[in-house]
Amino acid sequence: MKIYSWNVNGIRAVWNKGLFQKFIDEHQPDILCLQETKAMQHQSPVDLPVYSEYWNSAEKRGYSGTAIFSKIEPSEVRLGFSDKVQSKYKFDDSFGDPSKEGRVISAKINGIWVVTVYTPNSKDKLERLDLRHDVWDPAFLEHVKELAADAPIIFSGDFNAAHKEIDLARPAENVKKHGFTQQERTGIDNMINAGFVDTFRTLHPDQLQAYTWWTNWGGARQRNVGWRIDYFMMSKSLLPKLKNAQIHPDVMGSDHCPVSIEI
Numbered sequence: 001m002k003i004y005s006w007n008v009n010g011i012r013a014v015w016n017k018g019l020f021q022k023f024i025d026e027h028q029p030d031i032l033c034l035q036e037t038k039a040m041q042h043q044s045p046v047d048l049p050v051y052s053e054y055w056n057s058a059e060k061r062g063y064s065g066t067a068i069f070s071k072i073e074p075s076e077v078r079l080g081f082s083d084k085v086q087s088k089y090k091f092d093d094s095f096g097d098p099s100k101e102g103r104v105i106s107a108k109i110n111g112i113w114v115v116t117v118y119t120p121n122s123k124d125k126l127e128r129l130d131l132r133h134d135v136w137d138p139a140f141l142e143h144v145k146e147l148a149a150d151a152p153i154i155f156s157g158d159f160n161a162a163h164k165e166i167d168l169a170r171p172a173e174n175v176k177k178h179g180f181t182q183q184e185r186t187g188i189d190n191m192i193n194a195g196f197v198d199t200f201r202t203l204h205p206d207q208l209q210a211y212t213w214w215t216n217w218g219g220a221r222q223r224n225v226g227w228r229i230d231y232f233m234m235s236k237s238l239l240p241k242l243k244n245a246q247i248h249p250d251v252m253g254s255d256h257c258p259v260s261i262e263i
Contacts, residue, residue, distance in 0.1 A: 004029040005156035007256035019253030033116035037065035056102040064101040074107040115155035122178040137187035152235040167228040199245040
């Protein structure tokens with residue numbers, strides 16, 4: 001089974017360019033997790049009869065949003081957080097309420113929870129760092145731990161942070177900047193300390209220049225001056241089933257490229 005995750009930065013744009021179709025034809029994912037769809041399902045031009053589609057769109061039009069496309073029918077799909085998690089945290093700040101921005105979908109497929117997440121960005125001047133560190137990251141971790149208590153879990157998406165210095169081209173220049181603050185990196189540490197595994201680094205612990213996002217400025221993608229901010233995490237119990245973990249920088253259409261695992 002091939003599971004892919006891709007921040008498409010607007011599904012209508014990448015479909016209308018023909019690049020989404022090209023990706024599907026060439027990679028044939030069994031399950032595809034999407035972030036930053038920027039559309040309601042009824043606005044989507046995607047026509048892929050082989051997949052069942054599950055969407056969680058932001059209340060604000062043309063913003064954020066996630067989706068899971070699956071060739072295998074899930075036995076259960078949940079949008080957002082459980083009532084317990086939702087009531088425990090105060091999500092809204094001056095920028096809005098990220099729990100109303102379609103940022104999380106969870107689907108139980110063949111006895112495994114598959115989750116996709118689009119983590120809020122801390123902003124250039126770190127205006128949202130406190131919300132991320134104190135609210136979003138612990139709430140999302142609580143969410144995946146709840147699901148993992150029911151069944152093994154795979155969760156993927158745009159975490160909007162590089163974990164280690166190896167995960168970005170210019171770590172020294174970005175210390176304490178959004179995407180590489182200690183608080184954001186601690187959020188990923190906490191996932192690992194809770195027993196979840198970074199699949200790519202487990203199979204490729206020393207691979208350099210392995211990035212999933214590039215700024216649109218200065219020819220960064222052509223020069224591969226990027227960041228690894230898109231991840232697949234899984235329960236340790238699934239590690240014996242993990243056959244592959246890859247990054248696909250050749251797939252165009254977004255400022256992110258897809259990442260994948262095979263189990």
